[in-house]
Amino acid sequence: MTAAPGPTHVVRIEYCVRCRWLPRAAWLAQEVLTTFEADLAEVALVPGTGGVFRVTVDGEQVWDRADQGFPEPSPIKRLIRDRVAPGRSLGHSEA
Template sequence: MKPVITIEYCPKCGWLLRAAYMAQEILTTFADDVKSVSLQPAEVSGSYVIYCNDEKIFDRKEQGRFPDIKELKQMIRDKVAPEKSLGHSDKK
């Protein structure tokens, strides 16, 4: 079964557009590899957490920053399609 990516974002912080942009990039890159990307408003202020199925793969509070899109694509690729080439976004 294809994995579900969930982006939990803080609506009070105004991070919906960032989450939507990341969802668009994930769906464009992994159209054949993921079932869906869902955007979920967080109940905890300042939260921005990305899950693959129910496994946390990135937490803004733990990392002290947001992921850049290249890094996020690499993390998702490593979970859902390790053999997939990301072209210019691949690790050097």
């Protein structure tokens, strides 16, 4: 008997260490993990420099602070949901 494959989706949150954005990245990672714990194989915090704050899902960039500012959890959750669990309701995050 073969076990069913687990989730394979990976979210990466790259943040600027010089800007001290680790707490913001960790908070966003916690929000993502709380919402998608059964849908994700990994949420990675990736140290960077140069003012970077970027979110990718399965290698596809979904948010870049340079173009879009700092993300709130709701828009990030919708972007992730659209890629890993389309059609799933996010409850109050849908508004």
